[in-house]
Amino acid sequence: MQLDDIVPWGRSFDEYVAMFDLTADDLGKRILGCGDGPAAFNAHARARGARVISVDPIYAWPAGRIHERIRAVRPIIESELRREPERCLWERFRDVDDLIETRLGAMDRFLADYAGGHGGQAYVAAQLPQLPFPGGVFDLALVSHLLFTYSKHLSADAHRKAVAELMRVSGEVRLFPLLTLAGTESEHLPAVIDLC
Ligand SMILES: C[S@@+](CC[C@H](N)C(=O)[O-])C[C@H]1O[C@@H](n2cnc3c(N)ncnc32)[C@H](O)[C@@H]1O
DSSP states (O other): OOOSSOOOOOOOHHHHHHHHTOOTTGGGSEEEEETOTTOSHHHHHHHTTOEEEEEOGGGGSOHHHHHHHHHHHHHHHHHHHHHSGGGSOTTSOSSHHHHHHHHHHHHHHHHHHHHTTTTGGGEEOOBTTBOSSOTTOEEEEEEESSTTTTTTTSOHHHHHHHHHHHHHHEEEEEEEOOBOTTSSBOTTHHHHHHHO
């Protein structure tokens, strides 16, 4: 996939559980979702009693503006997926239509939670590499499809600073995937591994 910008596009709770191998024990921890954008993880997990705070620069926007961005991004994602469908692993979704419908459903769930104000303090407008939290307030930080994914948009130094900040605020950090948008291993991986 090739994208000019880091786009708001959100996954479901089930996808987060699978990506991060989340157990019932993990879901009892104080969780930070960094770069969660319009993902449904926060809304769904909180509805199950989990303590989750999501951070993303788009939370400075009202729900209507986020919705507009999602509508603008959808055809770009869809055409990228249809361009080379054989480069995707079709295990979770039947086809491109199934993937798009599932993701739109997840983003609708986020938008309802966000617009309804149910989240309260659960959605914080901020961005890496500076998070507005004291050290060690989270047990588990999750970052999906931001670091490594956008290796062309974010430098090695930006990756190092971002991961150092995540390690400052959280006892454990899980990043997924380690691949770039092009599906290749990120060139920034060694710089991040050196930090650990
Ligand atoms: C492709 S979306 C992924 C959303 C979600 N994590 C998921 O997997 O469903 C990438 C998100 O990263 C956010 N983002 C971009 N730069 C960021 C930064 N420096 N710190 C935190 N989030 C950022 C974007 O606003 C966008 O919502």
